[in-house]
Structure formats: structure tokens, C-alpha cells
Amino acid sequence: MQKGDFMSDRIKRVRSLRLTNIRGFTREDITVDTDADIVFLSGPNGIGKTSLIDALCLTLTGYHYDEREPLISVNKKEGSVIANVILDSGKEAEVSASLRRRTITKTDVQWKGEGWLQKRNAIKALHARACFYYQDILKYLFEEESDSDDVVYLEDFLFASDISLAKIHQACNHGLYIIDKFEENIYPKFATESLEEIERESYDIASKWEKEMEVAANIISQILSDYGVERKAPSRTFTKQGNKLRDNWKTLLVGLIKEYNEYLMIDFAHELKSDLSAVILLGYLKIIFKKLLNQYRVRSQSKLSPQQKIEAFFTAGGNYEIALSKDSIKKMEQEKKKVETKLEKIKKNQARVEKLLKHFESRSVDGQSLYQVLVEMRHSGPGWLEIEEELTHEVPKAVLDWLRISVDALDSVKPTVDRQMEEWLQQQTDKRTSLGQEILELEERRRQLEYVIDKSKEFQHILDDFPELIEIMPKDASDTMRIETLANILGREIKASEEGGEILLNSLVNTTNTWLQLEMKREELERLKTSSKIYQAIKDDLDVLKNVLTTEGDPKTSITSTLHLITPKKRDSFAMQINDILERLHPGQGIPTVKLKTFTVKRNKKAWKIETADDRTLPCFSTGQKSILGIASLIALNIALQPILWADVLALDDFTSSLDLNQLPRLASLLRQIAYGSSISNNASSQIYKRQVFLVSHHEDLTNKLFDFLIPPPGHTMKVINFGQVHFVV
């Protein structure tokens, strides 16, 4: 790493600090000369040594620890620290921090300096942590399970994004909330009635129909004779033992309809096949019975006297509208024409769908349908291609080539070809059903109109036979009138037909209609069943989506959290650096080799846990051991972060508290290496380790001994500032 990769210059030395109203420095413009490789601050407790280090930290990094508040002297509102510094380029410069008291424990800091100084808060804080030794450094790097939410670990400092991972987790959880709301509305309202219930009811109604057919057989035979057929009424048995319809009941029904249609010659919209919907088939059956009923009425009326005809006219046949004039009959006939035109159009549409389905649907005669081929290709295609190599030559190459292309081509579009085919077939089948139902409704309407037109014409004949009735009719009567109203006006009663045949045929029409309604219900349930398949597919997709968001919304499982932003290699190398420095400090048998383990603490913070080779963790360490480890970690961190730090300054505050005498010469030689370098240290690599060192100690014995060990070699300087007495220079 070349210097300047991150910054255009570096602060190599602090020549002086000018303090105004910083803690105990209450006089204006107190200047402390710090122009030396080592600046040793000594003196008793509470005299301002640490305050000077705080001021140094603030002015060099722009950062101060909250726990060091208040920074400004008592009864002062403003303060400042100005550092006169020498840069790596040789230039002199000033960096300063202006302080303004916001509250007793909160200070606003305005940090000014060279343009290349980092302004990002996390990096400023990291700089402070890596240069200024306070006893809490271990807590900020390695302490486990810290209760404080303010603890910021190394990776948090280093992650240079304005978007925190916590925000991403929150956003994922918000996504989950949206899905929950969506799910509440997407669930279809499933019918409570089960298909089994429909099956049972269908059996009951079919049984009823069969019995009614048996009774009406003679009447129907008589009606069929009007069409020139002398035979027993066609019928079928749809039920079987076990309260179920026969499996082939639709085929039987198709046969029955075809048989009747041979005589009645009704123009059905569909080609009669058993794969037609049961609703359509029963609709056709209903049409047949209605036609038989109409024919029965016609043949009954032809044998009646005019008086009987009036009686017959007012027998029960529904509460329909009667056209009272020839003009209104004409209007009805025009409406009937319109219905027939529309019917024709829909039938053509239906025929088109039929042709398409016939082309692509399953073909019992021609073999597998295209859809079945595609499904087979989806399921077995890749399997066919996994043919053992020695057998490959036994299969025609063209077949394998074609298969490979075809199997690959299934996934060439989205949705896949087989899925598109399935969806399209489903759409066409649904369309066929809906068109079929529309045709039935129009047929019904056409027949109603036909019936009412016939009845209206019949009424005109009655008026011809009984002109006196015209006088009774209100003059302002509208074009049409309900049959019941007409009966009231003419003093007649609507009577149920006493004719057994009409009752039987009416009942057959109604029973067929009930059966049809049941089949409609069944089809609706089947449709719901299909839609529940769709729902299941949606639910599967939603589950995947929810799973993904849950994973990424939880700091414990999200990939973003489990990511090692600082690679294990860098972490291990950092541990080696600590060990290297620890070895120099020789903490006796207290701290064997340490290793670092990454672990995730609460709120998705990633921290490194320190462990020794004999599996001891940080809490097991004594205060002295922690102190040595703290110093080693600080120096290792300072070196590891060198490319992103802008001030080559290292400050050890009250670092002698936990040292024993044995460690003094070792620490002293380490400090000499950092502050002075060896006599061959004027090369680029040694500059990585060179720092201006600030030392703070209040232990007189240890301090004096350290002075001796730190006496600088020629060309280097140490400045001792005794806060208790006078400033002097060595």
C-alpha cells in the first residue's frame, strides 16, 4: 500500500496545541509546545494531562467521546483547540476544532482543516479509536455481549454506506407486512358445499327423473306419433346401485338426446358428444321436453271447442306477458329474430372454439394430444437425454438432436411452452363452457318468446271467436299484459291443468331443470377447485417470497449480515499483528497466542471475540493482562488502518497503571521503534510504523525509569511536559 492512496497528505507531527477554554485550560490561548517525536505528559492526577489528550484527539480527528463531555471549561460557552502540524509533504498547516456548548453535556464541534481530511463520522470515530489509547479499547473491539447500544464495532466503522444494514432489514420486514395484507384478500371464498353432496343430490334427482319418465312414457309415445314415429318413448337408466350415477351417464344422455332429436329435429349448437358439459347436455334435454310439452298442448287444443279453448288458455303455464295486438306480436317476433341472430353468432363462435379444442385437445382416435406430449417432454425429456454413452449410438442421432432441441425449447420462453399450452387450453375450455351457457340462456329466451307468441296468437283467435271480450278489455291497455292480469279482467281463473299429460311433462321439464342447476353447481365447484390449484400455485410463490424477505429481514440469517466485510484473512492477519506485538511486550505466561473469532452481536453488529490458545476469553483476563492486550491491539489497529488514517500520532493515556517493572524496557524499546525508528528507518516501509507518540503517566517511579529508556538518539527529540511543575525539553 503506497502512502497517499487514500489521502493526498498526512499529518506527521503536531508542533503545538493552542487551547482556549478547554476543561482546566481556562486561560485564553495556552500554547503547549509538542514539537518532538515523543511527548511525555507527567504529573499528578487531575492536573489536565488527559484533557490535553482529549483536545489533541478532537483537533486531529474531529471526534470526541461522549463520555469525555463537558469539553468546554466550566462557565464558558465556547472554546477551541488549534493544532499547528507538519504534513508529510513538509508543509505546515493548522487543524482546529471550535466548540460551542449546546447543553451541559453536549458540545457542538466545528472541525476545520485541510480539504483531504476525512469528514465521515464513522471514520473520524475509528481514527480516534485507533490512535488514542483509553482503557475501553478492548470493549470497542472485542468485548462480548455489551449492553450498550452505543458500542460500534470495527465493521460498522468501516462500512462506508449511508444505507445501514438495519434499514435494509426493516425494509424487508415492511415487504412482509405488504404480503400479509395481500394474502388477506387473495384467498378465494371456497364453496362450503362439497362435491360429494352434489353427487348425492344428482343421484336423487336422476332417480326422480327416471321414475317420472317411466310414468310419462305413454304420453311421450303419443306425442312422438305426431312426428310420424310409432314407438315406445326413448329413455335411459342413469343411476346404478350404490347411490351413484353411472360412470357413462353423459354418454347415455348424449344417446338419449340424439334419439329424440332424430324425430324432433332441433338445431343444437354443439356437436353432440359426451365430452360436452353436463349443463349443456341437460339444457338440451330440457329443450326436448319443452318441445314435447308444447306439442302436447298444441295437439290437446286442436281437439277443443271454442269455450274449452278459453278454459285451456287460462290453465297454468307460467306468469308470462301476452301480446294484446297484432303489432305487439310483431314486436315480439322481431325480438325473437334478434335473439336468433345473436344465437347464431355465438354458435359460430362456439364452433370456432370447438374446432380449436378438437385440434389441440386429447384425441382418443389420433393418439396423444399436443399438450400431453409437452407434459411428457417436461417430465421425461431430460431423462431421455440422460442416455448412457455406450447406448447413444443405438438411438438415431436425429431423434436425440430433436429431443434435445425440443426439451430446451420448453424453457426458451416465460411462462414455459408447456405452461402456456396448459393455460391456453384451460382458457379455451372455460370459454366453451361459458359460450355453451350463453347459448342455453338464449335458447330459453327464444323458446319463451315462441311460447308467448303462440299464446298471443291463440288469444287473438279467442278474440275472433268471442268479439264481446274486446269490449271488456280496457281501452288504455298497453301492448302487453301479464296472463294473470288478463284472467282477472276477463273474470277467469288460472287453473292448474287437469290434464295428466301436461302435469307429467311439466314435472319432467322441472326435474330436468333442477338436475341442470345441480350440474351448474358442480361445474362451479370444479371451477373453484381449479382456481384453488391456481391459489396453491400463488401460495407457493408467496411462501418463497415471504421466506426470502424473512431471511433478509433477520440479522441472524440475512446474507448481508453473514457477509464477512472484513475478510477472515485480514482478521487473522490482525490477530497475528497483535501476537507479534504481545510477544515483544512479553507478558510472561499470562497471555498465550490470541486468536480472533467473528461473532454477531445484537442489532446485527459484527464483532471479533478474542480467545487465547488455551480457550480463555477476554473476561477471564486480569486488568494487567487486559492493559497489555489493549496496548498491543491499539498499535496493531493503528498499523492496520494506516492507509485510511490521516494523522500519524499515537497517544497512550495512563498506560503505566497496570504494567509491571519487567515490561518497562520491553515497552520502551517498542515505543522507541515507533517514535524514533532504527538508524536504517529512513526507507518507505519503516514509515508505515513511524508515529509521533504522546505518553501520559502519573506514576513517578515508572515514569522516571521510562524517561531513561526513551532518551532519544541523535537527531530525535523527546519533550517531557510535567504538568505539576514547569515545561522542560530533553
Next chain:
Amino acid sequence: MEETSNNNNVLMKKEFFKNMRCNFISNLFFNLPGERVLVLKELYLSNIACVVHLNEREKQDKDREPLSNLFETTIGEKEKDTLSVNRVKSSLGNLMHLIANYLEQFGLQVPQYCIVSTSLEKDTSEIIKIIKDLSNDQDWSRGNFAIMPAGKDIKKVIGKIILDMGLDEIEFMEPISTDIFEKRLREEMSSKNLSEDHEELIQIIINSIVNKSSPEQLIESWVKGRLKDLENYAKR
């Protein structure tokens, strides 16, 4: 280029090592029991520290009077051939003080180390055991010097003491830029068999981080888009 620079450093350090080393003509320091002797092998001096290297070896015919005689002022005649902790303390203490005084006279005040090695079997070396104990005995050295048994690579240990602070291995830690974050995330993504949705979400997270866009808005709009697809599917 960098490699050449490193090679130069190594050469410079070797040269420095050579210059800073002082060989003694009569280097027998101490008689040890069992025909062994402790030899004052070398003395190293730099701006950083002074290292005295003593080595235990078999006694040789050419060995003269031990230097320890000069220092052992308080030891009785009969103790001279036995190895007691007090005798070692006395001799080594005097040696280190003597060297310190000489250095001071020449204006050189640096921390001093005494490193004791053995050419014999380390586990059986009595002197090494004593040095180990003494290395933790602050009441004796009073922090005036450091004493330690030598490790495997004595030259390396001495180098670490007297030369500039070259660490064995440095991996600089850099700020985790959005580019690095994206790269790591993509590596992680490709190493795992993620679902299509998961990959899409990770891509959105990357976009959010890289473009500094609100993750809430991006993720919400993605979720709504997916739900719209499902809604359309449900309407079929």
C-alpha cells in the same frame, strides 16, 4: 519495483546487524555444572535497544577463565562450580549494570535485553529454566533490563528488538466501500443456491446500497410488482 525495495531492506538490515554486533575475544562467561559453560556470544546495539546474547555450550579445552569471576563479588569460593539462582542473578545483574554504565558513558541510553540460548538440549538445560523464572522476577531486575530465554529463531527475535518495528505480516484494513460490499455480496450470492426471488432481492439491496436509494421504497415496489403478477395469475 516493490520487490527490489524489499530486497534492499533485507540487505540493509543484514549489514546493520553485522555492524551492530560485537564479538569478544575471551567470551567464556560462566562455568555451568556438568562440563558446560555459558558464553557471552554477542552484543547488539542500535538506536532502539542493546541485546546481550549468552549461549550455553559444552566446555572446550581452549576456554579460559570465565568472565564471571570479574563480577561475582559476593559469591563464596565453594559455590563457584555450582549453579544457584543467586549466583546467576548476581553475575547477570552485574554484567547488565556494567554494560549499562559503559553505554551511558558513551551517551547511549537504550533499554537492555539479555537473551540466553542453549546449544544443548533445551528441556534439560538448567540455566534456561532459571532464566525463565528470572524473566518474570521484577523484584530482581526492577525493570532495569529485560532477560529472557531465546526462542527458536534467535536472530529474528533480536532483530525484532533492535531494528525498526517490522511486523511479520500486515494486511491493511480498508473502508468497506460500496464496490467491495457489492463484490462480496455477489460472491456470496453465487456461492449459494438462491431462489430467483432471493437473487432479485439481493440485487435490489445492492442497488439500494450503491445508489444510496431508500431500501424501503425499492423493496416495496419490488414486492408490489411481484404481487401484481400473482394477482394477474389469479384472475385467469
